[in-house]
Amino acid sequence: MELVNPAFGHREPPALGTAAAPARRGAAVAALSNNKPHAWELLEGIRRQVPWVAGRPWHYAQKDRPAMPAPAELLDGVAADAGIAVVALAD
Amino acid sequence: MRHPVGGIGPGALAERVAAAVKQLADAPAEDEPEPAPSPPEEDVPAIWHVPDELVRDPWSWYRWAEERGFGDGLPTLPPTVQAVEQFLETVGPLPVERLAPFPPLWRRPTALSLAANAVLAGLEPEWFPLVWAALEAVQEESFNLYGILATTHPCTPMVVVNGPVRREVGIAGGANCMGQGYRANAAVGRALHLALVNLGGARPGVLDRATAGTPAKFTFCFGENEEASPWDPYHVRRGFDRSASTVTVAAAEAPHNINDHGSTTAADILLTVAETMSTAGSNNLYLDGEHFVVLGPEHADTVAREGWSVEAVQEVLYERSRVHVNRVSRGNRARFERMGIEPRGGYYYLGSGPDRIQVLVAGGDGKHSMWIPTFGQSRAISRAVPVRLG
Numbered sequence: 001m002e003l004v005n006p007a008f009g010h011r012e013p014p015a016l017g018t019a020a021a022p023a024r025r026g027a028a029v030a031a032l033s034n035n036k037p038h039a040w041e042l043l044e045g046i047r048r049q050v051p052w053v054a055g056r057p058w059h060y061a062q063k064d065r066p067a068m069p070a071p072a073e074l075l076d077g078v079a080a081d082a083g084i085a086v087v088a089l090a091d
Numbered sequence: 092m093r094h095p096v097g098g099i100g101p102g103a104l105a106e107r108v109a110a111a112v113k114q115l116a117d118a119p120a121e122d123e124p125e126p127a128p129s130p131p132e133e134d135v136p137a138i139w140h141v142p143d144e145l146v147r148d149p150w151s152w153y154r155w156a157e158e159r160g161f162g163d164g165l166p167t168l169p170p171t172v173q174a175v176e177q178f179l180e181t182v183g184p185l186p187v188e189r190l191a192p193f194p195p196l197w198r199r200p201t202a203l204s205l206a207a208n209a210v211l212a213g214l215e216p217e218w219f220p221l222v223w224a225a226l227e228a229v230q231e232e233s234f235n236l237y238g239i240l241a242t243t244h245p246c247t248p249m250v251v252v253n254g255p256v257r258r259e260v261g262i263a264g265g266a267n268c269m270g271q272g273y274r275a276n277a278a279v280g281r282a283l284h285l286a287l288v289n290l291g292g293a294r295p296g297v298l299d300r301a302t303a304g305t306p307a308k309f310t311f312c313f314g315e316n317e318e319a320s321p322w323d324p325y326h327v328r329r330g331f332d333r334s335a336s337t338v339t340v341a342a343a344e345a346p347h348n349i350n351d352h353g354s355t356t357a358a359d360i361l362l363t364v365a366e367t368m369s370t371a372g373s374n375n376l377y378l379d380g381e382h383f384v385v386l387g388p389e390h391a392d393t394v395a396r397e398g399w400s401v402e403a404v405q406e407v408l409y410e411r412s413r414v415h416v417n418r419v420s421r422g423n424r425a426r427f428e429r430m431g432i433e434p435r436g437g438y439y440y441l442g443s444g445p446d447r448i449q450v451l452v453a454g455g456d457g458k459h460s461m462w463i464p465t466f467g468q469s470r471a472i473s474r475a476v477p478v479r480l481g
Contacts, residue, residue: 001146002172003139004207006161007289009198 100422137203138172146171160294161211163285163309170207178206181216183480185223191230194237196292208289212282218260218275220476221312221338222282225250228340228472229287235469239342240293244374245305246466248287249343249383250280250312251451253326254336256476257314264314266455269346280310307345313453319388320452321395328401329473336476341381341449342466349390349460357394361404364390365411368441368462371418375441377432378467382447384408385461387454405445412448413438 145151146169153166161167168174179185185202192199205226209219229236229248239246252262263273271277293299301308317324326337351363364384375382384404386394394404416424416434427439441447449471454461 001141001143003141003146004170004172004175004203004210005135005137005139006170006204006207006211006285007198007292008135008137008204008207009192009200009290012192012197012199 098422137201156211161285161289163281163288165309167211167285168213170210174210175203175206178210178216178219179203182206182219185480190226193287193291194293195241195298196290198290198292200286200290204290205286208286209282211289212278212285213274214278214282215260215275218279219282220478220480221250221252221256221260221262221279222286223480224338224474224476225279225283225340226286228338228474229283231470231472233470234340234472235342235466236287236291238468239466240287240291241298241300242466243300243302244466245301245303245307245344246342246469247305247308247311248283248340249307249463250283251325251339251341251383252279252312252314252337252476253317253324253331253339254476255334256336257317259336262312262314264316264453265319268313268316268453268455269311269461276312276314277310280312283312284308284310305345307343311343311345315451316388316453316455319391321391322401322450322452325449325451326473331473331475337473338476339471339473341383341463341471342469343383344464344466346385346461346463349462350458351390351460352458355393357397357399358407360390360393361407362411364460364462365408368408368412368464369414371414371420371423373441373464374467375447375464376414376419376439377423377427377430379443379447380465380467380469381449381471382441382465383449383451383461383463385451385453385463387457387460388452389456389458390460391452401450402445404450405448408448409440409442409445413440 141155145155149166152169153162156162156167156169157164179202185205187200187202187205190200209216209222214222225248228234229239234248236248239248252264256262257264261273261275262279263276267273268276287293288299295301295304315325322328324333325339326335327333329337329339331337347367349364349367351360354360354363364386368382368384370376373382374380416437416439419427419439427433432439
């Protein structure tokens with residue numbers, strides 16, 4: 001007998017490499033969290049030390065930013081495809 | 092995997108930052124080469140070929156489906172090709188091109204896979220337009236579906252139904268409407284959840300990182316008891332025509348009961364409601380999404396008899412549910428300060444204004460109401476239920 005797979009669908013991950021601003025030295029950092037303060041704290045901490053890093057916290061609460069929380073297991077792989085250096089937060 | 096930054100304090104956070112910076116500094120200095128495209132998922136077939144006995148024996152099916160993670164822990168109906176095709180014949184063509192891929196794995200649904208989840212959930216085809224409207228609603232960017240499915244917070248897409256469709260499909264809004272016993276309530280919420288989890292891939296403990304979760308994740312759908320409400324129906328207050336049928340989705344926790352058998356005035360009942368909402372551990376204390384006060388019809392009647400409007404209820408609940416700074420831990424106060432959230436007059440408020448408190452009427456007889464806290468980083472979204480899909 002044939003069953004329809006309820007988990008079937010073509011994967012279409014968003015193009016993180018284009019969403020995160022490119023940085024000097026070819027690295028960008030995306031502080032990925034569904035939690036605004038966590039992503040913000042981490043990203044700002046990094047920026048203070050490495051001004052050439054371009055990055056953005058991905059969350060809904062900040063205006064004009066898409067939501068992009070991230071368990072690290074998922075985004076490590078996605079980001080590697082996109083050529084991004086990632087600090088991923090699972091929240 | 093423990094929470095990466097929560098509860099570690101500024102010093103430990105700085106150490107984490109330093110480690111991340113080192114990783115960045117060690118990263119290649121030149122431009123990265125063009126990334127290779129993601130390989131196709133060869134291990135996710137569209138159709139499973141299984142022995143007939145597996146589907147005919149309910150226990151065999153139940154165990155097989157659960158082993159593959161298709162269910163939610165409770166028995167499901169097998170989505171045979173025949174059952175799914177029959178479902179789609181009744182529903183009609185699904186405009187799946189209007190749906191974006193589901194996070195966190197970003198799988199784009201097909202008509203077959205959406206219908207398969209509906210069959211799994213025991214959804215009648217005639218009820219599917221509600222699920223469809225909810226699916227479109229949760230994909231609004233401001234709903235923050237990714238966050239809701241992956242967060243440590245115990246939230247899930249709650250579905251509130253308004254309008255004539257409640258009667259047409261049997262969505263309950265009266266006695267025990269948030270509990271068991273109503274097929275349409277149960278199946279609509281469950282079909283939505285199964286579709287999101289199966290296609291989005293937010294498996295518990297893997298990509299769904301909920302610390303403890305909530306029983307609302309099995310299903311959470313109810314109708315407003317418009318007939319027992321002294322005010323305009325919720326969807327009318329959100330700009331829809333009274334004759335329209337709508338769903339409203341919100342990133343809800345499980346409902347929290349508000350017991351008040353003694354109060355006989357609006358002020359007293361609303362004081363009990365506000366004091367129940369006034370808690371230091373709620374996301375809604377420092378995040379700005381809507382949360383819901385679902386008044387039981389008897390409480391609503393007592394309040395409205397004195398001439399209170401919904402807006403007046405929102406105002407007084409907002410003022411009275413504030414939390415004094417002394418009830419908030421020093422660590423959380425410091426965190427709020429870093430987030431730019433300052434107390435006003437010595438109090439933290441639940442959200443940015445009274446309109447964050449969404450007031451509904453649901454349930455049957457009795458002196459109980461509900462407060463439904465939410466994720467906070469999400470907005471409630473309403474959508475009309477389509478008469479026809481496609």
